[in-house]
Amino acid sequence: MSGVKMTPELVAEHGLTGDEYNTVLSIMGREPNITELGIFSVMWSEHCSYKSSRFWLKTLPTTGPQVIQGPGENAGVVDIGEGQAAVFKIESHNHPSYIEPYQGAATGVGGILRDVFTMGARPIANLNALRFGDPGNAKTRHLVDGVVAGIGGYGNCIGVPTVAGEVNFHPAYNGNCLVNAMTVGLADSDNIFYSKASGIGNPVVYVGSKTGRDGIHGATMASAEFSDQTEEKRPTVQVGDPFTEKLLLEACLELMSTDAIVSIQDMGAAGLTSSSVEMADKGGVGIRLDLDKVPMREEGMTPYELMLSESQERMLMVLKPGREDEARAIFEKWELDFAVIGEVTTSGNLELFWYGETVGDIPVKPLVEASPMYERPWEPTPAQAEIDPDSLPDAGKMTNCLKDILSSPDMCSRRWIWEQYDHLIRGETLQIPGGDAAVVRIPETSKALATTVDCTPRYCLADPEQGGRQAVAECWRNMVATGAKPLALTNNMNFGNPERPKIMGQFVGAIKGMAAAAKTLDFPVVSGNVSLYNETEGKAILPTPVIGGVGLLKDHTKMATLAFKAEDETILLLGE
Amino acid sequence: MKATVTITLKSGVLDPQGKAIEHALGALGFQGVNDVRQGKVIEIDLDAADPTTAEALVKDMCGKLLANPVIEDYSIEISA
Amino acid sequence: MKATVTITLKSGVLDPQGKAIEHALGALGFQGVNDVRQGKVIEIDLDAADPTTAEALVKDMCGKLLANPVIEDYSIEISA
Amino acid sequence: MRAAVIVFPGTNREKDIAEALERASGKKAQFVWHGDSDLPDVDLIVVPGGFSYGDYLRCGAMAGNSPVMRAVKQKADAGVRVLGVCNGFQILTETGLLPGVLMRNAQLKFICKKATLTVQNSDSDFSSAYSEGQRVVFPVAHNEGNYFADDATLDRLEGEDRVVFRYADADGTVNKAGNINGSQRNIAGILNEKRNVLGMMPHPENATDPAQGGTDGLGLFKSLAEVLQ
Numbered sequence: 003m004s005g006v007k008m009t010p011e012l013v014a015e016h017g018l019t020g021d022e023y024n025t026v027l028s029i030m031g032r033e034p035n036i037t038e039l040g041i042f043s044v045m046w047s048e049h050c051s052y053k054s055s056r057f058w059l060k061t062l063p064t065t066g067p068q069v070i071q072g073p074g075e076n077a078g079v080v081d082i083g084e085g086q087a088a089v090f091k092i093e094s095h096n097h098p099s100y101i102e103p104y105q106g107a108a109t110g111v112g113g114i115l116r117d118v119f120t121m122g123a124r125p126i127a128n129l130n131a132l133r134f135g136d137p138g139n140a141k142t143r144h145l146v147d148g149v150v151a152g153i154g155g156y157g158n159c160i161g162v163p164t165v166a167g168e169v170n171f172h173p174a175y176n177g178n179c180l181v182n183a184m185t186v187g188l189a190d191s192d193n194i195f196y197s198k199a200s201g202i203g204n205p206v207v208y209v210g211s212k213t214g215r216d217g218i219h220g221a222t223m224a225s226a227e228f229s230d231q232t233e234e235k236r237p238t239v240q241v242g243d244p245f246t247e248k249l250l251l252e253a254c255l256e257l258m259s260t261d262a263i264v265s266i267q268d269m270g271a272a273g274l275t276s277s278s279v280e281m282a283d284k285g286g287v288g289i290r291l292d293l294d295k296v297p298m299r300e301e302g303m304t305p306y307e308l309m310l311s312e313s314q315e316r317m318l319m320v321l322k323p324g325r326e327d328e329a330r331a332i333f334e335k336w337e338l339d340f341a342v343i344g345e346v347t348t349s350g351n352l353e354l355f356w357y358g359e360t361v362g363d364i365p366v367k368p369l370v371e372a373s374p375m376y377e378r379p380w381e382p383t384p385a386q387a388e389i390d391p392d393s394l395p396d397a398g399k400m401t402n403c404l405k406d407i408l409s410s411p412d413m414c415s416r417r418w419i420w421e422q423y424d425h426l427i428r429g430e431t432l433q434i435p436g437g438d439a440a441v442v443r444i445p446e447t448s449k450a451l452a453t454t455v456d457c458t459p460r461y462c463l464a465d466p467e468q469g470g471r472q473a474v475a476e477c478w479r480n481m482v483a484t485g486a487k488p489l490a491l492t493n494n495m496n497f498g499n500p501e502r503p504k505i506m507g508q509f510v511g512a513i514k515g516m517a518a519a520a521k522t523l524d525f526p527v528v529s530g531n532v533s534l535y536n537e538t539e540g541k542a543i544l545p546t547p548v549i550g551g552v553g554l555l556k557d558h559t560k561m562a563t564l565a566f567k568a569e570d571e572t573i574l575l576l577g578e
Numbered sequence: 579m580k581a582t583v584t585i586t587l588k589s590g591v592l593d594p595q596g597k598a599i600e601h602a603l604g605a606l607g608f609q610g611v612n613d614v615r616q617g618k619v620i621e622i623d624l625d626a627a628d629p630t631t632a633e634a635l636v637k638d639m640c641g642k643l644l645a646n647p648v649i650e651d652y653s654i655e656i657s658a
Numbered sequence: 659m660k661a662t663v664t665i666t667l668k669s670g671v672l673d674p675q676g677k678a679i680e681h682a683l684g685a686l687g688f689q690g691v692n693d694v695r696q697g698k699v700i701e702i703d704l705d706a707a708d709p710t711t712a713e714a715l716v717k718d719m720c721g722k723l724l725a726n727p728v729i730e731d732y733s734i735e736i737s738a
Numbered sequence: 739m740r741a742a743v744i745v746f747p748g749t750n751r752e753k754d755i756a757e758a759l760e761r762a763s764g765k766k767a768q769f770v771w772h773g774d775s776d777l778p779d780v781d782l783i784v785v786p787g788g789f790s791y792g793d794y795l796r797c798g799a800m801a802g803n804s805p806v807m808r809a810v811k812q813k814a815d816a817g818v819r820v821l822g823v824c825n826g827f828q829i830l831t832e833t834g835l836l837p838g839v840l841m842r843n844a845q846l847k848f849i850c851k852k853a854t855l856t857v858q859n860s861d862s863d864f865s866s867a868y869s870e871g872q873r874v875v876f877p878v879a880h881n882e883g884n885y886f887a888d889d890a891t892l893d894r895l896e897g898e899d900r901v902v903f904r905y906a907d908a909d910g911t912v913n914k915a916g917n918i919n920g921s922q923r924n925i926a927g928i929l930n931e932k933r934n935v936l937g938m939m940p941h942p943e944n945a946t947d948p949a950q951g952g953t954d955g956l957g958l959f960k961s962l963a964e965v966l967q
């Protein structure tokens with residue numbers, strides 16, 4: 003391995019530019035080896051470093067008296083009173099879902115669930131926001147079928163109700179569907195878990211499934227534009243195992259009810275690399291990993307593969323000293339792998355060993371801090387000409403228009419989809435899909451949470467700023483319509499190639515609109531995800547900034563519902 | 579003509595079902611089981627002039643519908 | 659030793675998955691497909707003194723876990 | 739009523755059923771982890787819904803052949819009441835406590851919705867609070883709920899009055915339109931010969947609280963609480 007020669011081609015294959023590679027050289031003071039190159043590549047990918055979006059994300063309002071944890075952790079946390087907190091985030095799994103719809107969508111759900119229960123929360127609701135191409139295409143039908151089955155397959159099995167979502171169709175998504183999954187969890191506000199590693203000499207522990215050669219380079223794939231060769235290249239897509247994740251969920255929550263954990267981080271995209279680097283960076287410490295101790299699924303795996311694997315259903319933890327046996331007993335009861343694979347050090351470096359031999363040594367702080375941030379050039383989206391109503395073709399009779407609207411793929415009933423999701427499990431679902439926002443009761447209290455995901459991409463295309471605003475406002479209204487007070491939002495920014503000023507302009511516009519609306523409504527952003535390069539052969543998707551919201555009903559018996567209740571009641575129209 | 583298509587997960591791809599079966603066999607007291615993988619078998623009764631035509635046809639079906647090359651391998655057997 | 663267990667639905671038991679595949683093949687323009695049935699294949703890598711012992715062992719596994727006799731038939735193949 | 743709820747790896751509706759039992763009887767049920775050696779001395783054993791062992795291989799196959807289910811079988815033979823819901827029903831058929839098998843839904847999709855059923859038979863410890871022919875609404879949430887058995891078995895089930903619930907249309911008529919998953923003769927729930935074991939696909943436990951949009955399921959748990967007080 004150490005013998006692999008660094009060449010410009012190899013560097014380019016790892017998605018690093020010449021400038022970026024020069025920074026690597028200056029950080030390392032030498033040529034990196036292949037494992038180290040892989041780590042830089044993953045950490046500096048768009049997916050992990052947010053290099054195109056970070057500058058703009060900083061402009062979002064993220065604070066408020068209700069916010070316990072804003073962006074920067076696995077999920078956002080808001081106070082919901084009586085010592086309880088709601089923990090939530092949204093995440094995209096767009097590219098994998100296009101290649102293998104069932105598994106791509108399933109592992110998307112698995113990933114966001116882990117983000118939430120890593121924080122100490124029990125997941126109580128799942129949501130999903132989906133965008134597909136022309137419904138007339140056979141490919142679209144195949145994707146819809148697979149994605150819906152995958153979301154249901156994972157959520158139903160793990161036992162978290164899928165209570166809300168949205169679906170749109172547009173030819174702009176023909177070559178690039180969007181699968182955004184959101185999870186809401188419930189935690190005690192004094193028992194939230196963070197990723198900051200601390201305590202020199204504390205054991206670093208690996209739990210969950212074994213590591214295989216899954217999705218090596220998935221994180222870089224999520225940051226690269228699709229071409230017609232992508233389907234040829236057939237990158238490995240991970241297979242989800244919701245059964246193991248259910249065990250992992252229960253085992254983690256069981257261990258979290260003791261005080262043995264110092265910090266914990268899920269291994270999502272970029273697995274062991276991003277989890278160990280983030281934990282070390284947040285704690286300002288070093289981490290030593292003995293990679294030969296990682297539970298492996300296959301023979302002959304290399305340090306490079308172990309650091310880059312995206313195998314699912316895994317977690318990394320730092321435990322308090324001497325608590326290993328107690329933790330091991332819990333994970334073994336749940337029939338999961340448990341291995342002490344390293345320790346927290348003073349070195350400030352990520353030190354990797356393979357049977358005692360050093361196979362990687364990277365200073366953590368520069369690896370994180372020197373990660374590229376680009377203020378990419380952008381062009382504002384030109385204002386659309388106003389449409390003259392007389393220029394429109396005669397739509398004919400009102401009733402025909404109504405029929406057209408009701409039967410259009412974007413407006414018709416979504417029952418076919420949500421009946422494939424178990425939306426009732428846990429017995430707390432007070433408003434099922436089909437209404438404004440879903441409402442889920444908090445056990446043993448009079449409280450309930452309202453939650454919804456919203457975006458109207460065609461508005462965002464016409465005017466990204468208004469579209470961003472509108473998405474926030476719609477999300478807010480949907481919750482208010484149930485009687486909830488909106489607390490905070492999470493967002494999933496799905497856009498095309500940010501290296502094109504036009505696309506970057508859409509992104510900037512949407513952020514501006516979102517920020518303005520969130521500020522005005524006192525509706526801060528506590529978590530989110532950015533998915534760029536959603537293009538096929540130079541054709542971008544519609545700008546799609548999906549907003550997920552969570553609101554609180556203090557007394558669920560006062561909840562409002564959609565349906566007209568009785569004859570002769572007055573109908574009021576509110577608003578402008 | 580009868581075609582039997584056997585579809586298995588590519589080696590290296592996680593097979594949660596196989597693992598679970600392996601585990602359950604162990605729990606039932608079966609020893610010496612080193613590995614279990616689960617796949618699908620699809621039997622197709624079809625009209626075709628000869629085995630070669632049948633095989634080509636079924637191969638096309640695999641590429642278009644029956645298997646996903648990203649995670650699955652397949653093999654085809656034709657019998658009369 | 660490697661055992662391949664093929665589990666199929668008993669004839670007479672309705673196979674909606676097979677029917678759905680048949681239908682989808684038709685929709686893709688494949689002609690002459692008379693019938694499709696879907697089953698499972700389970701590959702077991704196991705230690706056994708000889709093929710006969712292996713077969714007996716796997717038969718026992720089928721009886722105890724792998725197949726449900728109410729609706730399924732199975733066949734076993736042993737290879738080295 | 740002393741009730742035990744068995745929890746397998748992958749079980750996920752144990753909370754729902756325990757709450758329903760408490761709502762009907764005022765008593766808390768006890769959770770029993772599948773690996774625990776002894777079953778507690780109880781009047782009712784519940785095998786709840788979920789995805790035991792991920793539903794891998796066949797739903798309920800691995801749990802059905804597990805040591806704890808052998809113990810449950812012994813208890814059932816000794817007359818203890820056993821209720822299996824959804825995955826629990828699948829497990830009971832795999833264990834051999836109930837005849838038949840639950841196959842993949844005819845439409846090949848997971849289905850979660852409120853289903854209308856008719857109570858075929860109120861002459862059991864599980865259904866005495868209902869009246870015969872009563873129309874009830876219970877949610878269903880399953881992928882493999884399509885009940886299958888050979889004709890002789892079906893005839894016997896009917897002849898011995900062992901079908902407790904059938905799927906029906908919204909008006910409570912047992913017909914093809916109301917058969918949500920393709921089950922033979924619209925069967926949604928059946929008893930064993932000794933009538934102390936009930937397996938059913940729908941989830942009465944998710945219809946036991948007005949906030950869940952209905953309380954039709956309460957009757958089942960009240961029936962049990964009544965005989966087992």
Ligand SMILES: Nc1ncnc2c1ncn2[C@@H]1O[C@H](COP(=O)(O)OP(=O)(O)O)[C@@H](O)[C@H]1O
Binds near residue numbers: 059091527532
């Ligand atoms: N659009 C956004 N708005 C606000 N916060 C964001 C956004 N995108 C990402 N974040 C935050 O950046 C951090 C890293 O996100 P991500 O890489 O998706 O996490 P992970 O890898 O753990 O899934 C998270 O704290 C997330 O909430």
